[in-house]
Amino acid sequence: MNYQANPTDSDFEASGLSRLTTVNWQDEHHRRSITASLVQGVYELEHARQKNFQECKAWWEFFDYQLLDKLTDNIYSDSSIFGAIYEFTPKARNNYSIEAPTYVIAFRGTIMERHSFVRDMKLNIKILKNKLHRTSCIEKAIQAVKDKASIHGATIWLAGHSLGSAIAMFAGKDMAKTGKFLTSYLFNPPFVAFPMKRGILVAGTFMITAALTVFIRDHEERQHSENRFKELRNWVPKLYLHESDPICTGYIRYFKLLERMQRYGVGVIGRLAAQNSLKGLFMEYFGMEYCSEELHLIPSACVTTSCTPKRHAHDLSQWFRDDSVSDPKMYCYNNAEETV
Template sequence: MAKRGVMEDITEAETVAVMAAAAEDMGAATPETVAVREEETHHPYAFNVSGPRNVASPNWRDLINSSWKDPNYKRTVMACFIQAAYLLELDRQENRNEHNNALAPKWWIPFKFKLSQTLIDERDGSIFGAVLEWDRAAAMADLVLIRPTGVPRAVLALRGTLLKSPTMRRDIEDDLRFLTWESLKGSVRFKAALEALRLIAQRYGSSNVCIAGHSLGAGFALQVGKALAKEGLFVDAHLFNPPSISLAMSLRNIGERAGIAWKRLKSMLPPKNEPLTENVNEGASSSNHISGFRSWVPSFYEEKASADSKKKWVPHLYVNDSDYICCYYTEKDGGGENESKEGDKENKRPATVNNSSMAGAKLFVASKGKQKFLEAHGLEQWWSENLELQSAAVQNSRLIGQQLKSLYSASSSAPQVQGKLQ
């Protein structure tokens, strides 16, 4: 009995010692672990802090009625993917890795996507975009056995300007490039984004691929998507707060207004030479009308045939009236009205077919009255619960017509490329 009591005392003492040692180890590790978890949970860019509310993760019900059929859901997810592209660069700058406290993965994991590729600017090593692909394994773990209707196989997400010292210089350099030339083709980011988009479009088919961007990233997405459309690959595009201001556009608008004013002035001036007789004038007029009609009819049918043979690329534009960077996309194309007043309709009409009826975009406008610029230009507004949008089926804005008109004036060989690649 005494021996048993001693053994019980020893066992109890050893147990207490082991528990005390474990408590010391846990006590030494707990503060750091708790700090990491608190930082991840309470960080202003954490998904559970600033992300969308009441957005369901894909589940087996999506096999019956896919959430991706809802345009609001799709807009929300695309905005989240762009936020992930921003956070990939911030994670890099602040030395957060994907295994511990990285913020970016939380913005694509709930939607059953995975990171496939990061797009890196070779000038400063910064991350400016990411390719996200449908994660089949994660989906099957939640009994989503097949990809629901409307879910893209891959998404290319491009961030905008980050006012952080490691990447601010190159971001502003591209901002100024667009502001001056209204083109981003000279940037290394344009080439890298085009190659990445072309690769996934050829791998999965253009109908299963999306490109999305915000601010400067939306400018890249628009021009990269247009370049790929010229090759016959039409991808779904979602552009948030795309830039609409440039020096080239301002000079072009000034030139157009000056030309319209000059034509109006000429129409009010008396002709140089009075006609000798009315009969001669009538003959010349009828001859001009006949020749004009003959020259216009074939060109009209050529344009119509060309328009019918080409698939339209219609990007989705999300703009805010209070954002002076993107608000000019809401200006409607009034070129047809001005041209109809000038009299020479025979030569003007084919151009109207190209610029107005072909080039268009699905425009969604957020308008809450007067807002501060940072709020009106922010990405988080596009997954906000109280967002109110004014939408148009296909909006023929003047600016989108100018930016996409080259897409429909190119040669008609593009659709053949699409068939070969898909």
């Protein structure tokens, strides 16, 4: 959340544009690189604004997209650009046998410069407090997505990096509750939970969370929580993660542990823990204000990891390339009807 990921032009042109001399929308590697570059475009738009540049390098035009609109946060006087809406304008030279999305709505992460740092860090703190949904940028993001989703025949992809992934995650979850499951590319999304121990999410935390859920909530309340979780099971966001990135590595542990519990026949415990957090349960028990739908708790995902050097673990630029990226692994919600 609190890292700047702004590769130089040469980084991207060497690893991204030079490789994609012809765009093939059937190739998942191309789709990943394209969406990462559109997120990078939001970084470039904000950098250009801060430096009072009239224009910035329009990498999106190479992929036959045009900048349709900028999403700005006017709650602060700087009106920083936190997102962008791109519209597809096809040209004959590219391969469109699988249709490219009509719109890509992308969100940037934190920029460590004085013109946006304070505003971005306040949003990061909102994520830690599970209060991102109360911010104006979320309202604007959701409204932008709903506006485009209302256009007949339009396809929409969401994309984001770090803080921007949290915004895209929220918008994706909101749409999933209405039955619209948007393709979502989330690069290094923040996972806010109890700390790791030697790279492994402590299984005991899951056990305690499940036990507290049963203790604090009656069957009807647990069933309501289960039903809300099931609403999201058909939304499978694409998560791009790095084992050494403390911001997002929790997702790797989260899904691996859920899978392991299911394999050992204790999936019901995993599902209870996946729907709740210790922090949330304690706040609920003591009557403290709390939003029960924590951002990072999702039932399904397609996970891709990178083994790029540790010092670049949070960089957006690692997702332009193919050399360090693993094959995706699908984690699907178990529909088995188990009750506690």
